[in-house]
Amino acid sequence: xxxxxxxxxxxxxxxxxxxxxxxxxxxxxxxxxxxxxxxxxxxxxxxxxxxxxxxxxxxxxxxxxxxxxxxxxxxxxxxxxxxxxxxxxxxxxxxxxxxxxxxxxxxxxxxxxxxxxxxxxxxxxxxxxxxxxxxxxxxxxxxxxxxxxxxxxxxxxxxxxxxxxxxxxxxxxxxxxxxxxxxxxxxxxxxxxxxxxxxxxxxxxxxxxxxxxxxxxxxxxxxxxxxxxxxxxxxxxxxxxxxxxxxxxxxxxxxxxxxxxxxxxxxxxxxxxxxxxxxxxxxxxxxxxxxxxxxxxxxxxxxxxxxxx
Amino acid sequence: xxxxxxxxxxxxxxxxxxxxxxxxxxxxxxxxxxxxxxxxxxxxxxxxxxxxxxxxxxxxxxxxxxxxxxxxxxxxxxxxxxxxxxxxxxxxxxxxxxxxxxxxxxxxxxxxxxxxxxxxxxxxxxxxxxxxxxxxxxxxxxxxxxxxxxxxxxxxxxxxxxxxxxxxxxxxxxxxxxxxxxxxxxxxxxxxxxxxxxxxxxxxxxxxxxxxxxxxxxxxxxxxxxxxxxxxxxxxxxxxxxxxxxxxxxxxxxxxxxxxxxxxxxxxxxxxxxxxxxxxxxxxxxxxxxxxxxxxxxxxxxxxxxxxx
Numbered sequence: 001x002x003x004x005x006x007x008x009x010x011x012x013x014x015x016x017x018x019x020x021x022x023x024x025x026x027x028x029x030x031x032x033x034x035x036x037x038x039x040x041x042x043x044x045x046x047x048x049x050x051x052x053x054x055x056x057x058x059x060x061x062x063x064x065x066x067x068x069x070x071x072x073x074x075x076x077x078x079x080x081x082x083x084x085x086x087x088x089x090x091x092x093x094x095x096x097x098x099x100x101x102x103x104x105x106x107x108x109x110x111x112x113x114x115x116x117x118x119x120x121x122x123x124x125x126x127x128x129x130x131x132x133x134x135x136x137x138x139x140x141x142x143x144x145x146x147x148x149x150x151x152x153x154x155x156x157x158x159x160x161x162x163x164x165x166x167x168x169x170x171x172x173x174x175x176x177x178x179x180x181x182x183x184x185x186x187x188x189x190x191x192x193x194x195x196x197x198x199x200x201x202x203x204x205x206x207x208x209x210x211x212x213x214x215x216x217x218x219x220x221x222x223x224x225x226x227x228x229x230x231x232x233x234x235x236x237x238x239x240x241x242x243x244x245x246x247x248x249x250x251x252x253x254x255x256x257x258x259x260x261x262x263x264x265x266x267x268x269x270x271x272x273x274x275x276x277x278x279x280x281x282x283x284x285x286x287x288x289x290x291x292x293x294x295x296x297x298x299x300x301x302x303x304x305x306x307x308x309x
Numbered sequence: 310x311x312x313x314x315x316x317x318x319x320x321x322x323x324x325x326x327x328x329x330x331x332x333x334x335x336x337x338x339x340x341x342x343x344x345x346x347x348x349x350x351x352x353x354x355x356x357x358x359x360x361x362x363x364x365x366x367x368x369x370x371x372x373x374x375x376x377x378x379x380x381x382x383x384x385x386x387x388x389x390x391x392x393x394x395x396x397x398x399x400x401x402x403x404x405x406x407x408x409x410x411x412x413x414x415x416x417x418x419x420x421x422x423x424x425x426x427x428x429x430x431x432x433x434x435x436x437x438x439x440x441x442x443x444x445x446x447x448x449x450x451x452x453x454x455x456x457x458x459x460x461x462x463x464x465x466x467x468x469x470x471x472x473x474x475x476x477x478x479x480x481x482x483x484x485x486x487x488x489x490x491x492x493x494x495x496x497x498x499x500x501x502x503x504x505x506x507x508x509x510x511x512x513x514x515x516x517x518x519x520x521x522x523x524x525x526x527x528x529x530x531x532x533x534x535x536x537x538x539x540x541x542x543x544x545x546x547x548x549x550x551x552x553x554x555x556x557x558x559x560x561x562x563x564x565x566x567x568x569x570x571x572x573x574x575x576x577x578x579x580x581x582x583x584x585x586x587x588x589x590x591x592x593x594x595x596x597x598x599x600x601x602x603x604x605x606x607x608x609x610x611x612x613x614x615x616x617x618x
Contacts, residue, residue: 017512018512018516019509019512020509020513021509021512021513021516022516152513152516152517152520153513154513154514154516154517154529154532154533155510155513155514155517155532160517160529160532162516162517162520162529164520190505191505192504192505192506193502193503193504193505194502194503194504194505194508195501195502195503196499196500196501196502196503196538197501199503199508199511199512199538200328200329200330201464202508202512203326203327203328203330203508203511203512203515204329204330204461204462204463204464204515205463205464206512206513206515206516207327207330207331207461207463207471207515207516207518207519208461208463208464208469208471209516210516210519210520210523211461211471211473211519211523214519214520214523214524215523220463220469220471223463223464223469224463229505229508
C-alpha cells in the first residue's frame with residue numbers, strides 16, 4: 001500500500017451522567033487524513049485544511065502527526081510519509097476534534113504499514129495525541145472515536161476501556177453553536193469537592209445508563225441521563241442551555257446534555273425522525289439568540305475510523 | 310389460606326463500589342415468619358425468637374409487624390393475624406437484618422391475603438419497615454431481599470429500582486464477626502464532601518460492575534469491586550479489615566468488601582469452592598484476633614423470599 005485515506009469520527013464525551021468515563025462516536029462530522037509513503041525517510045505535512053490556520057504545522061506539536069511519529073518510533077520504522085489533514089469539523093467544539101485527528105493519524109499509519117498493531121494497541125498512542133493537544137491524555141473522546149460505539153473508561157490506572165453495546169434505533173442530534181469555550185476554562189470552573197449525596201445520585205445514573213444499553217431499555221436510558229455534578233456548573237458558560245434542553249425534550253429526545261466540555265450539546269433520541277426534530281428545535285433556540293450553529297444528526301457510529309476510497 | 314410460613318433472605322448492600330445504589334441477596338442466612346389468621350380482627354405478636362429480646366414487641370415499632378399493619382391499612386383489610394418471627398440471622402450485622410424482617414412480613418401477608426399486590430408494589434412498604442428500624446427508608450437491602458439477585462437503586466426520587474442479571478457461577482462468602490458497629494456510627498463518620506477525582510473513579514467502577522453482570526465478565530466484575538470513597542473511612546472501625554480482604558483475595562476471590570455498614574464482610578467468587586476457601590481464610594483472620602465469627606457461603610439468591618412448607 002502506497003497511500004491511504006482515512007476518516008475518523010467526532011465523539012460525545014461525558015454523555016450527561018458519565019463525566020470523564022462515558023463517550024460515544026457519531027457518524028458525522030469527523031476528520032480525514034491522507035498518508036502517502038515517500039522516499040525521504042521523513043514525515044512531512046503537505047497540507048492542513050479546514051482549521052483556519054489554527055493547528056500547529058510542527059510534526060511534534062500537531063496531534064495527528066505527533067501520533068504518527070510516535071507509532072513509527074515505537075515500531076522502529078523509518079518510513080517517510082507525506083501527510084495531508086482535512087479538518088472537517090469545528091475546533092474547540094466539545095466534539096473531540098483533537099481526538100478525531102489523533103485517531104485518524106494512528107489508524108491511518110497502522111493501515112499504511114500493514115496493520116502491525118491491533119486497534120486496541122493504538123489507543124495509548126491516540127491518547128498521547130490528546131495530551132499534546134490538550135495537556136491531558138483523556139480517553140473519553142479518543143476511545144469512542146477509535147473503537148466506535150459507546151465506551152466506558154472504568155479506570156485510567158491501569159487503563160481499562162470497555163466497549164458497551166448500543167441500541168439499534170438510537171440516534172444523536174448534536175448542535176455546535178459558534179461560542180468559544182476553552183476546555184481549560186470549562187475544567188477550571190468545576191468544583192474539586194462535591195457532596196457525597198450528589199455523587200451517589202450520579203453513580204446511580206451511570207449504573208442505570210450502562211444497564212439501559214445492555215437491556216435495550218430506552219426509558220431507563222433517558223431517565224439516567226441526568227448530571228448532578230458537572231452540567232449545573234458548566235451550563236453557566238452556555239447561553240441558551242436550559243432552552244436548548246427543553247426544546248430537545250419537547251421534540252421527544254430521551255435526554256440532552258453538554259457534549260464534552262461544550263459548547264456543543266447533544267440529544268439522544270429513539271429514531272432518526274425524533275433526532276431531526278430535536279436538532280431543529282435546538283437550532284431554533286440559538287437562532288433566536290442570534291448565535292450561528294451547525295446541526296449533525298447521526299446514528300451511533302459503531303465502526304470508528306474508516307478507510308475511504 | 311389460613312396460615313403461611315415465609316423465609317426472607319439477608320442481603321449485601323453497597324457491594325464495594327456501589328455505596329447506597331447496589332445490593333444483592335444471599336441464600337443464607339435469613340428470617341422466617343409465620344402468619345396465621347385469627348378472628349379477633351387484631352394483629353398479635355405470638356413470639357419473636359432469636360433476637361435475644363432486642364427487637365420491639367410493639368406492633369408499630371417492630372419492622373416486620375409494622376409493615377404488615379401498613380399493608381392491611383392500605384388494603385382496607387381488617388383481618389386479624391397471629392405473628393411469629395424467627396430471627397435466623399444476627400442483628401446489627403450489616404447483612405440487612407431489619408430488611409429481611411420487613412420483607413418477610415410484607416411478602417407473607419400479601420400471600421396470606423391471596424396476593425392483592427404485586428411483589429414490586431410491596432417495595433415501598435418494606436422500605437417503610439427500614440425507616441421504622443433504622444430511621445431511613447433505604448432500599449439497598451430491602452430491594453434485593455424482596456426481588457432477589459443484584460439490584461441497582463438508580464434513584465430514590467422518584468424510586469427507580471432495576472434488577473440486574475447475575476453470573477451463573479457466582480458465589481458469595483459472607484463473614485459476620487462479633488463486633489458491634491451501629492449503622493448510625495458507620496454513617497456518621499462518612500465525609501459529606503468527597504473529591505471529584507475519587508467520585509469519577511467510583512462511578513467508573515459502578516459502570517464497570519453493571520457492565521460485568523450483563524456481559525458475564527468475571528474479570529471486569531473483580532476489577533470494578535473497588536471503593537474509593539466509603540471503605541477507606543469505614544474500614545477504620547473494622548479490626549482485621551486489610552487482612553480479611555487479603556485472605557479472601559489470596560483464596561482467589563474476585564473482590565471483597567464491607568457488607569453494608571459492617572461489621573460483616575463479603576467476597577464474591579467464581580465457583581463454590583473458591584467461596585468456601587475465601588470464607589475459611591477470612592474466618593482464620595478473626596480467629597487469630599480472638600474475635601468470634603460466622604461464615605455463610607451461598608449462591609446469589611435469585612428468588613428473594615420463599616414460602617416454606
